[in-house]
Amino acid sequence: xxxxxxxxxxxxxxxxxxxxxxxxxxxxxxxxxxxxxxxxxxxxxxxxxxxxxxxxxxxxxxxxxxxxxxxxxxxxxxxxxxxxxxxxxxxxxxxxxxxxxxxxxxxxxxxxxxxxxxxxxxxxxxxxxxxxxxxxxxxxxxxxxxxxxxxxxxxxxxxxxxxxxxxxxxxxxxxxxxxx
Amino acid sequence: xxxxxxxxxxxxxxxxxxxxxxxxxxxxxxxxxxxxxxxxxxxxxxxxxxxxxxxxxxxxxxxxxxxxxxxxxxxxxxxxxxxxxxxxxxxxxxxxxxxxxxxxxxxxxxxxxxxxxxxxxxxxxxxxxxxxxxxxxxxxxxxxxxxxxxxxxxxxxxxxxxxxxxxxxxxxxxxxxxxxxxxxxxxxxxxxxxxxxxxxxxxxxxxxxxxxxxxxxxxxxxxxxxxxxxxxxxxxxxxxxxxxxxxxxxxxxxxxxxxxxxxx
Amino acid sequence: xxxxxxxxxxxxxxxxxxxxxxxxxxxxxxxxxxxxxxxxxxxxxxxxxxxxxxxxxxxxxxxxxxxxxxxxxxxxxxxxxxxxxxxxxxxxxxxxxxxxxxxxxxxxxxxxxxxxxxxxxxxxxxxxxxxxxxxxxxxxxxxxxxxxxxxxxxxxxxxxxxxxxxxxxxxxxxxxxxxxxxxxxxxxxxxxxxxxxxxxxxxxxxxxxxxxxxxxxxxxxxxxxxxxxxxxxxxxxxxxxxxxxxxxxxxxxxxxxxxxxxxxxxxxxxxxxxxxxxxxxxxxxxxxxxxxxxxxxxxxxxxxxxxxxxxxxxxxxxxxxxxxxxxxxxxxxxxxxxxxxxxxxxxxxxxxxxxxxxxxxxxxxxxxxxxxxxxxxxxxxxxxxxxxxxxxxxxxxxxxxxxxxxxxxxxxxxxxxxxxxxxxxxxxxxxxxxxxxxxxxxxxxxxxxxxxxxxxxxxxxxxxxxxxxxxxxxxxxxxxxxxxxxxxxxxxxxxxxxxx
Numbered sequence: 001x002x003x004x005x006x007x008x009x010x011x012x013x014x015x016x017x018x019x020x021x022x023x024x025x026x027x028x029x030x031x032x033x034x035x036x037x038x039x040x041x042x043x044x045x046x047x048x049x050x051x052x053x054x055x056x057x058x059x060x061x062x063x064x065x066x067x068x069x070x071x072x073x074x075x076x077x078x079x080x081x082x083x084x085x086x087x088x089x090x091x092x093x094x095x096x097x098x099x100x101x102x103x104x105x106x107x108x109x110x111x112x113x114x115x116x117x118x119x120x121x122x123x124x125x126x127x128x129x130x131x132x133x134x135x136x137x138x139x140x141x142x143x144x145x146x147x148x149x150x151x152x153x154x155x156x157x158x159x160x161x162x163x164x165x166x167x168x169x170x171x172x173x174x175x176x177x178x179x180x
Numbered sequence: 181x182x183x184x185x186x187x188x189x190x191x192x193x194x195x196x197x198x199x200x201x202x203x204x205x206x207x208x209x210x211x212x213x214x215x216x217x218x219x220x221x222x223x224x225x226x227x228x229x230x231x232x233x234x235x236x237x238x239x240x241x242x243x244x245x246x247x248x249x250x251x252x253x254x255x256x257x258x259x260x261x262x263x264x265x266x267x268x269x270x271x272x273x274x275x276x277x278x279x280x281x282x283x284x285x286x287x288x289x290x291x292x293x294x295x296x297x298x299x300x301x302x303x304x305x306x307x308x309x310x311x312x313x314x315x316x317x318x319x320x321x322x323x324x325x326x327x328x329x330x331x332x333x334x335x336x337x338x339x340x341x342x343x344x345x346x347x348x349x350x351x352x353x354x355x356x357x358x359x360x361x362x363x364x365x366x367x368x369x370x371x372x373x374x375x376x377x378x379x380x381x382x383x384x385x386x387x388x389x390x391x392x393x394x395x396x397x398x399x400x401x402x403x404x405x406x407x408x409x410x411x412x413x414x415x416x417x418x419x420x421x422x423x424x425x426x427x428x429x430x431x432x433x434x435x436x437x438x439x440x441x442x443x444x
Numbered sequence: 445x446x447x448x449x450x451x452x453x454x455x456x457x458x459x460x461x462x463x464x465x466x467x468x469x470x471x472x473x474x475x476x477x478x479x480x481x482x483x484x485x486x487x488x489x490x491x492x493x494x495x496x497x498x499x500x501x502x503x504x505x506x507x508x509x510x511x512x513x514x515x516x517x518x519x520x521x522x523x524x525x526x527x528x529x530x531x532x533x534x535x536x537x538x539x540x541x542x543x544x545x546x547x548x549x550x551x552x553x554x555x556x557x558x559x560x561x562x563x564x565x566x567x568x569x570x571x572x573x574x575x576x577x578x579x580x581x582x583x584x585x586x587x588x589x590x591x592x593x594x595x596x597x598x599x600x601x602x603x604x605x606x607x608x609x610x611x612x613x614x615x616x617x618x619x620x621x622x623x624x625x626x627x628x629x630x631x632x633x634x635x636x637x638x639x640x641x642x643x644x645x646x647x648x649x650x651x652x653x654x655x656x657x658x659x660x661x662x663x664x665x666x667x668x669x670x671x672x673x674x675x676x677x678x679x680x681x682x683x684x685x686x687x688x689x690x691x692x693x694x695x696x697x698x699x700x701x702x703x704x705x706x707x708x709x710x711x712x713x714x715x716x717x718x719x720x721x722x723x724x725x726x727x728x729x730x731x732x733x734x735x736x737x738x739x740x741x742x743x744x745x746x747x748x749x750x751x752x753x754x755x756x757x758x759x760x761x762x763x764x765x766x767x768x769x770x771x772x773x774x775x776x777x778x779x780x781x782x783x784x785x786x787x788x789x790x791x792x793x794x795x796x797x798x799x800x801x802x803x804x805x806x807x808x809x810x811x812x813x814x815x816x817x818x819x820x821x822x823x824x825x826x827x828x829x830x831x832x833x834x835x836x837x838x839x840x841x842x843x844x845x846x847x848x849x850x851x852x853x854x855x856x857x858x859x860x861x862x863x864x865x866x867x868x869x870x871x872x873x874x875x876x877x878x879x880x881x882x883x884x885x886x887x888x889x890x891x892x893x894x895x896x897x898x899x900x901x902x903x904x905x906x907x908x909x910x911x912x913x914x915x916x917x918x919x920x921x922x923x924x925x926x927x928x929x930x931x932x933x934x935x936x937x938x939x940x941x942x943x944x
Contacts, residue, residue: 010396011388017330018384025338137288142278146267175849353810378851390538395522401556
C-alpha cells in the first residue's frame with residue numbers, strides 16, 4: 001500500500017487534480033445551465049465527464065489513476081458541493097473494476113486502453129448507482145421507473161463521451177500536446 | 181441551492197474565513213455524521229426509525245442557521261418528490277400490480293430528506309477557501325492531498341474561465357441562447373469546453389513544473405502550519421449522532437417489523 | 445554560481461537542438477539579462493539553469509550546466525530546486541493554494557518544517573514584501589504586481605542561492621516594474637546570482653551586469669547593457685528598445701466630437717454613463733467622453749474601472765444609465781456587440797477551431813452574419829472593404845502557421861491570431877486588453893502597425909496597456925480614468941525608479 005501511495009510523481013498528481021477540477025466545473029456548469037432533469041444537459045454533462053476522463057487516462061498512464069481520480073472527486077465533492085456520500089461505493093467499485101479491466105493493456109500507448117477503462121467505469125458505476133437508488137426506494141419500487149430512464153439517458157451521454165474522447169485525443173496529438 | 185450562490189461559493193473570492201469561524205465544528209465530525217447517517221438511513225426501513233433520523237438531522241441542519249439555503253433546497257426536493265409521486269401514480273394506472281399510496285412514498289422521501297439535512301451543513305460551512313484547511317485536518321497521504329489541493333485551487337479558476345469563454349463566444353457573434361444550445365448541443369459543447377480542455381492540459385503542465393520546482397515529493401513529511409482543531413463540540417456531535425442512530429435502529433427493530441399504515 | 449559549459453540541448457520529439465554551444469556564467473552578486481526574438485531559445489536556457497531540462501523535459505543534453513559547482517544533470521530536480529528559485533511570467537500558475545498565507549506556507553509544510561518555523565517564515569516573507577495586509581486574501585483578489593510579490597516571497601522564503609525569472613514584467617504596470625527592479629538590485633547586492641529572461645529591456649538599465657542576446661538557439665551577442673544601444677543589433681534580433689520614455693502624461697486627451705448629427709460624427713461618443721457593481725459604489729457617474737478614429741490609450745490606476753469600461757462599451761455589462769453613439773447613431777446596449785470588438789487578455793479562451801485558417805474563416809463568417817443582423821452599413825459605405833483570410837494571415841505574420849492547430853501556437857502567436865480574429869469583424873470600435881504583453885520587439889511593432897491600419901480605416905482603437913513602448917509607437921491620445929481627470933493633475937506620475 002505504501003509503495004502504491006509513494007510512487008506517484010508530483011506532475012502526475014497535478015494532472016489528476018486539474019482534471020478532477022475541470023470535470024467537476026464542466027459538469028456543474030452544464031447541470032446548472034440546463035437544469036438537473038433536462039435530458040440534453042444530462043447527456044451533455046456525462047459526455048464531457050467521459051471525454052475528460054479518456055484524455056486524463058491518456059495523459060497519466062499509471063495504474064491506479066482512475067481510482068485516485070475517483071477518490072479525490074468524491075472527497076472534494078462531498079465537502080464542497082454536498083454530493084451524496086451514497087454515490088461513493090458505486091463510483092469506487094466502478095473505478096476498481098475499470099482498473100482491473102485496464103491492467104492487461106497497461107503498457108499500450110494508444111487510446112484504446114483508456115477508452116476501455118472509461119467505458120467499464122461508466123457501465124459499472126451507473127449500474128451500481130441504480131442499485132443504490134433501489135436501496136433508497138425499495139419500499140416503493142415504482143419510483144425506480146423514474147430513476148432508470150434518467151440513468152440510461154446519462155449513460156448515452158457517457159457512450160458519446162467515449163467517441164468524443166477519442167476525437168479529443170486525436171486533436172491533442174495534432175496540436176502536439178499529447179504524444180504517443 | 182440557487183445557481184448564483186453555488187457559483188459565488190465556488191468562485192472563491194469570499195475567503196471563507198468567517199464561514200470557518202462560524203462553522204466552529206471540525207470537518208471530520210461533520211463527515212462522520214454524513215457517513216453514519218447515510219448508512220443508517222439505508223438500513224432502516226421503518227417509518228418510526230426514519231422519523232427519528234429526520235427530526236434529529238433537521239435540528240442539525242437548522243443549527244447552521246442558513247435558513248434561506250435550507251428553504252431553497254427543501255423547495256427543490258419537494259418539486260422532485262412531486263414529480264416522483266406523479267410518475268408513480270402514472271405507473272400504477274398502467275401497471276395495476278404496482279399500487280399507488282402516498283404513505284408508501286414516505287420512507288424513501290424521508291431518506292432523501294435525511295441525506296439533504298446532513299449533507300447541507302457540510303457543504304454550506306465548508307467554503308472553497310477553507311477547504312484546504314479541512315483537507316489538511318484529514319491527514320491524507322501525499323497522493324491524495326496534492327490532487328485534492330489542486331482540485332480545490334482550480335475550481336474557482338475554471339469557473340471563471342468558462343464564463344470568459346462564453347463571453348468570448350458572444351463577442352465573436354455566436355448565439356448562446358437556450359434554443360441554439362438545444363438545436364446544436366454538440367457544437368455548443370465543443371465551443372464552450374474545448375478551451376477548457378486545452379487550458380486543463382496547459383495548467384497541469386505548468387503546475388506540474390511548479391510542483392517539481394517546489395521540490396514536492398511523495399516521501400516528503402507534511403507538517404501543517406494550521407489546521408482545524410477537534411473540540412468538545414465535535415465529540416458531543418459525534419456522540420449525539422451515534423445515540424440518534426442507536427435510537428433509530430432500536431425503533432426500527434422494535435416496531436419496524438409491524439407494518440405501520442401499510443409500510444415496512 | 446551558474447555556469448554553462450558548451451551546452452547544446454534537444455527536446456524529445458524534436459530533431460533540431462533548441463540551443464547550441466552556449467557558454468556563459470552568472471557569478472554571485474550578478475544579474476544577467478537574456479533577450480531575443482520569440483523562439484530563439486531563451487526559455488530553454490532558463491530551463492537548463494533551473495534543471496527542468498533535462499530533469500523534467502528529458503531530451504538530450506551536451507555539455508554541462510553547473511549551479512554552485514554542481515552538475516544539474518547529475519542532481520535530482522528537488523535538489524536543484526533548493527539551490528535555484530524560479531519565478532514564471534504568470535505567477536498565479538505556480539500557486540497551489542487559494543489564499544496568500546496558505547501559498548506562502550505550502551512549500552515549508554511539505555518540507556516538513558515545524559508549524560512554528562513555517563509560521564515565522566510566512567510572517568517574515570509577508571513583512572518584507574509588504575503583503576501582511578493581504579495575507580488572508582484570496583489570490584484572485586490580488587493585482588498582478590501583488591501576485592508576483594507572493595510568488596517571489598514564496599521563493600525567497602526557501603533561501604535559494606540563484607534566482608531565475610521568466611518574463612517577469614510582462615503583466616506588470618510601469619510602477620510595479622520599477623519596484624521589481626529595486627528589489628532585484630537589493631537581492632543582487634545581497635550576493636544572489638540572478639538570471640532574467642525578458643523582452644522588455646529598459647527596466648534593467650543600471651541593474652543588469654551583462655546582457656545576452658540570442659538568435660536561433662545561439663548567443664549572438666554578449667556584453668554590458670550598452671550593447672543594446674546598437675539599433676542594428678536590436679532590429680536584427682527583434683529586440684525592444686532599451687530606453688523607453690513614459691508618454692502617459694504627454695498623450696493628449698481625445699478630441700471632442702465636432703457634430704452631434706448622424707453622419708457628421710466619425711467616432712464613438714458616450715453620454716451620462718453611470719455604472720456600479722451590485723452593492724458597491726459607482727464606478728462611473730454621469731461620465732461623458734468621446735473618441736475620434738485613431739489609437740487611444742486607456743489609462744488609469746489598478747481598479748479604477750478600465751476593464752469595466754471596456755465591458756460596458758462592448759455590451760458585456762449593461763450600464764445603469766448612459767447613451768452610446770457610434771458614427772452619430774445611438775445604439776442600444778445589445779447592439780454594441782455587433783459594432784464593437786474586444787480582445788481579452790487570455791488568448792487560450794478565444795480559440796476554438798482546429799486550424800488557424802478555420803479560426804479566421806469562422807470569424808469572418810460570423811462577422812458577416814452579425815452585420816446582416818444589425819444592418820451595420822445603414823446604407824452607407826464606410827470606405828473600407830472587409831479583410832480576407834489571406835490578408836489577415838499576412839498582416840499578422842501567420843502565413844506559415846495557417847495549417848497549425850491554434851492551441852499549439854506559442855503565446856505571442858496566439859495573441860496575434862486573436863487580434864486578427866477581432867479584425868475580421870471590422871469593428872467600428874476595437875478594444876484591446878494588453879495586446880503586446882510578452883511580445884518581442886518585432887511582433888510588438890507588427891501589432892502597432894496593424895492597429896494604425898485599422899485606425900486609418902476609420903475605427904476607434906482603444907488600448908488598455910502597461911506597455912510604454914506600444915503607447916509611444918501607436919497611441920495618439922489617452923483617455924484617462926476617472927473620466928475628466930487631466931494629465932496635468934499629477935496623479936499619473938511615475939514613481940521614482942531607485943536606480944535613476
